[in-house]
Amino acid sequence: MCFFGEMRMFWWSFGWLVVLGLVVDGGEGYPEEDLVKSLPGQPKVGFKQYAGYVNVDVKAGRSLFYYFVEAEVDPDHKPLTLWLNGGPGCSSVGGGAFTELGPFFPRGDGRALRKNSKSWNKASNLLFVESPAGVGWSYSNTSTDYTTGDASTAKDMHIFMTEWFKKFPAFQSRDLFLAGESYAGHYIPQLAVALLEHNDKSSGAKFNIKGVAIGNPLLRLDRDVPSTYEFFWSHGMISDEIGLAIMNECDFEDYTYSSPHNESDACNQAIYDANKIVGDYINNYDVIVDVCYPSIVEQELRLKKMATKISLGIDVCMSYERRYYFNLPEVQQALHANTTNLPYSWSMCSSNVNYSDTDGNINILPLLKQIMQSQIPVWIFSGDQDSVVPLLGSRTLVRELAHDLQFKATVPYGAWFHKGQVGGWATEYGNLLTFATVRGAAHMVPYAQPARALHLFSNFVRGQRLPNTTKSVLDD
Numbered sequence: 001m002c003f004f005g006e007m008r009m010f011w012w013s014f015g016w017l018v019v020l021g022l023v024v025d026g027g028e029g030y031p032e033e034d035l036v037k038s039l040p041g042q043p044k045v046g047f048k049q050y051a052g053y054v055n056v057d058v059k060a061g062r063s064l065f066y067y068f069v070e071a072e073v074d075p076d077h078k079p080l081t082l083w084l085n086g087g088p089g090c091s092s093v094g095g096g097a098f099t100e101l102g103p104f105f106p107r108g109d110g111r112a113l114r115k116n117s118k119s120w121n122k123a124s125n126l127l128f129v130e131s132p133a134g135v136g137w138s139y140s141n142t143s144t145d146y147t148t149g150d151a152s153t154a155k156d157m158h159i160f161m162t163e164w165f166k167k168f169p170a171f172q173s174r175d176l177f178l179a180g181e182s183y184a185g186h187y188i189p190q191l192a193v194a195l196l197e198h199n200d201k202s203s204g205a206k207f208n209i210k211g212v213a214i215g216n217p218l219l220r221l222d223r224d225v226p227s228t229y230e231f232f233w234s235h236g237m238i239s240d241e242i243g244l245a246i247m248n249e250c251d252f253e254d255y256t257y258s259s260p261h262n263e264s265d266a267c268n269q270a271i272y273d274a275n276k277i278v279g280d281y282i283n284n285y286d287v288i289v290d291v292c293y294p295s296i297v298e299q300e301l302r303l304k305k306m307a308t309k310i311s312l313g314i315d316v317c318m319s320y321e322r323r324y325y326f327n328l329p330e331v332q333q334a335l336h337a338n339t340t341n342l343p344y345s346w347s348m349c350s351s352n353v354n355y356s357d358t359d360g361n362i363n364i365l366p367l368l369k370q371i372m373q374s375q376i377p378v379w380i381f382s383g384d385q386d387s388v389v390p391l392l393g394s395r396t397l398v399r400e401l402a403h404d405l406q407f408k409a410t411v412p413y414g415a416w417f418h419k420g421q422v423g424g425w426a427t428e429y430g431n432l433l434t435f436a437t438v439r440g441a442a443h444m445v446p447y448a449q450p451a452r453a454l455h456l457f458s459n460f461v462r463g464q465r466l467p468n469t470t471k472s473v474l475d476d
């Protein structure tokens, strides 16, 4: 396990490449100035972390912040995975990296870190990016840049990827996977298409895309929104009468992302009634876990107490511990973040970004089609306790997409397994399009079901199907 770590030490101590004047670490093509030596209160680990800025528009002064972690073992032979959170306007570093699939979670007092034993860096090198500018520590010196939308977000991410590979040339030709969740159901396919179009035109460097995976993704509003109410209804969260009123009164084909939603008064009333019954005391992103009460937690954090509240095996207060940790100046310094002293504090979802509210209406299925026409596998996965973008809409959309592509079912709908238990249910079409639920998982799939999520991800990056028997070779 330590073999590659020692190899690196060997090169480092000789320092041959440093003598040659190349700014690389041990011949790997990593930028020394972005190396994160250690994060405050971080457990010791054998892999490296890098963080910093990549300018995407020098004239406007627009710069995106990234956090990169090497794979835990054998990083030189593992693929690279880009992960984006959604929102629009939410942080991939705060969300994906530090509360979902990265190597560390905040400790209960918000002043240190603990190890995530199911980190996805067991299967891949991981790159998290704050996108668009205005999210997390990404920023622009031109305030009008904060008025943005899908097209400019994809364009900036395309520039980001090109520039990031200049910092990390060792990864340019590496197998690249693009993944994300929620509104990244827009970001990831749009970026994938931009990179594929680049590949078609470019005689130079290409992006070696090997797969696209999106979890609980917003794909098509007029299917994803009604499935929220169907989920409420099927989980006993609203009455039969209100469920029926929504089914009868709402024409979701005319539903718009922006509010008011272009619906009849009867429909708007039924939706209002439904949301009122569901109430504030439920976590819509995971309807089976308990909620965390902010006022209690914030006081505990101030008093240096552990804010941890375990519900169904997970710390439901983790997001508050993370916010506390990310706002510590020493954490920002260690991450090379916030170098321009941004005039607001760090938060998970940005209130600076003025994101287009019509782009939410864009139908993403044609982009998924285009990606698969380039023979790139697409996985749509879905935590089955999420009411925000529930599996009900995604499953139908995937089937319709398969039909449109004239794909036949290549794996019939059935259970997949992890450690002898059902990890969820899955189906595959045309050997390219996979739909998989994750049993007991939230909107943030790796958060509530870390082991099942890692198992799904490991199979995805190895180009393998999910195991359909209790006896699995790969059980990480």
Ligand SMILES: *[C@@H]1O[C@H](CO)[C@@H](O)[C@H](O)[C@H]1NC(C)=O
Pocket: 055, 057, 058, 060, 061, 062, 063, 141, 340
């Ligand atoms: C933004 O402005 C600050 C302050 O002038 C400067 O230090 C920083 O380099 C600028 N950022 C970019 C990306 O040009």
Ligand SMILES: *[C@@H]1O[C@H](CO)[C@@H](O)[C@H](O)[C@H]1NC(C)=O
Pocket: 254, 255, 256, 262
């Ligand atoms: C709103 O609904 C009306 C009638 O159903 C429809 O004609 C119109 O195109 C819709 N507008 C939008 C922006 O979808």
Ligand SMILES: *[C@@H]1O[C@H](CO)[C@@H](O)[C@H](O)[C@H]1NC(C)=O
Pocket: 136, 137, 327, 332, 338, 341, 342, 343, 344, 345, 346, 347
């Ligand atoms: C950036 O740093 C300043 C202090 O220098 C701090 O007040 C602000 O909250 C920080 N902002 C973010 C987004 O981290």
Ligand SMILES: *[C@@H]1O[C@H](CO)[C@@H](O)[C@H](O)[C@H]1NC(C)=O
Pocket: 147, 354
């Ligand atoms: C937000 O974007 C809209 C539409 O692009 C624009 O009309 C509005 O002025 C923007 N608001 C701010 C505060 O920049």
Ligand SMILES: *[C@@H]1O[C@H](CO)[C@@H](O)[C@H](O)[C@H]1NC(C)=O
Pocket: 414, 468, 469
């Ligand atoms: C499991 O998958 C294999 C290979 O794809 C297939 O041959 C087999 O019939 C499947 N078994 C079940 C129980 O579905």
